Amino acid sequence: DGGITQSPKYLFRKEGQNVTLSCEQNLNHDAMYWYRQDPGQGLRLIYYSQIVNDFQKGDIAEGYSVSREKKESFPLTVTSAQKNPTAFYLCASTIWGRNYGYTFGSGTRLTVV
Amino acid sequence: DQQVKQNSPSLSVQEGRISILNCDYTNSMFDYFLWYKKYPAEGPTFLISISSIKDKNEDGRFTVFLNKSAKHLSLHIVPSQPGDSAVYFCAASEGYNNNDMRFGAGTRLTVKP
Numbered sequence: 001d002g003g004i005t006q007s008p009k010y011l012f013r014k015e016g017q018n019v020t021l022s023c024e025q026n027l028n029h030d031a032m033y034w035y036r037q038d039p040g041q042g043l044r045l046i047y048y049s050q051i052v053n054d055f056q057k058g059d060i061a062e063g064y065s066v067s068r069e070k071k072e073s074f075p076l077t078v079t080s081a082q083k084n085p086t087a088f089y090l091c092a093s094t095i096w097g098r099n100y101g102y103t104f105g106s107g108t109r110l111t112v113v
Numbered sequence: 114d115q116q117v118k119q120n121s122p123s124l125s126v127q128e129g130r131i132s133i134l135n136c137d138y139t140n141s142m143f144d145y146f147l148w149y150k151k152y153p154a155e156g157p158t159f160l161i162s163i164s165s166i167k168d169k170n171e172d173g174r175f176t177v178f179l180n181k182s183a184k185h186l187s188l189h190i191v192p193s194q195p196g197d198s199a200v201y202f203c204a205a206s207e208g209y210n211n212n213d214m215r216f217g218a219g220t221r222l223t224v225k226p
Contacts (some may be wrong), residue, residue: 004156035216042117042216043202051186092157101159102214 004092006105008043013078013085013112021076023091029103030096032074033087036060037088037107046089050072050096078110086112116140116204127225132190134220136203139184143205143215148177150201153204156197160190160201189223193224 004025007110013019031050038073045058047104049068063082068074074093078085088109126132134148144165149157163177163186164169170177176189186191191198203217 009154040122040218042218044216047213058176069162092156101149101162102157104149104156104158105152106156112215 004091004093004103004105006089006108008108009106011108011110013110015112018077018079019110021078021089021091021110023074023076023105024072025074025093025103025105026072027103028071029093030071031094032068033063033067033092034074034076035090035092037090041072043090046076052097053071062113063096085110115215116143117215117217118222119201119203121220122218123221123223123225125225126193128195129159129192131134132193132222132224133189133196134201134203135191135215136186137184137189138147138155138186138215140205140207140215141184142193142207144208145188145206146177146179147206148175149202149203149204150214157202175196188189190222193226198222199212199222207214 007022033048034046044060046064047066049055055066063076090107091105094102116139146162147162150160161172161175161177163179168179179186198219200219202219204219206214
């Protein structure tokens with residue numbers, strides 16, 4: 001079965017620590033995205049990548065970093081510079097260049113303790 | 114700057130009746146619109162879309178209507194079923210520019226038996 005997998009489902013971080021959220025897809029999709037969801041707000045784009053070894057900042061990239069070393073993988077690192085990291089994080093993928101609905105992972109809930 | 118707005122955070126309807134979920138947008142350059150459905154602890158799944166060259170798109174019990182002059186779209190579910198209970202997100206993008214997809218905050222639909 002093709003799909004997109006995010007791990008872990010829940011993550012707790014101490015202040016000042018970096019944490020990495022995993023996102024893997026086996027759909028052969030070119031483009032991958034990271035979104036953040038906060039209560040009462042729409043999904044906000046953090047970073048996206050159209051091809052391997054290339055990625056672009058979204059609306060709220062400050063305090064986050066990504067890499068795209070493989071087509072299947074797009075991990076997100078939440079750094080200590082992110083002032084308010086507690087949120088629900090969603091990874092998505094799609095075929096680039098077409099109006100094609102995103103496939104989303106099931107999300108990671110990050111809590112800073 | 115929320116370019117896509119879903120002003121009703123929640124909606125409750127009786128099973129068998131019509132559910133109407135509304136979405137407004139401010140960016141006149143948007144020309145592709147999508148609805149996603151999200152169950153708890155899962156990622157959103159693509160439901161239905163519409164291009165700006167159309168004013169209606171139907172898929173089974175789901176119909177999306179687009180009113181470009183009012184910058185408004187709506188999702189109709191007829192008849193509503195308890196399994197439709199979920200959060201519905203409206204999204205919009207400019208053509209094939211998938212990376213600039215904007216999401217609304219979501220509407221939680223509850224269908225009562």
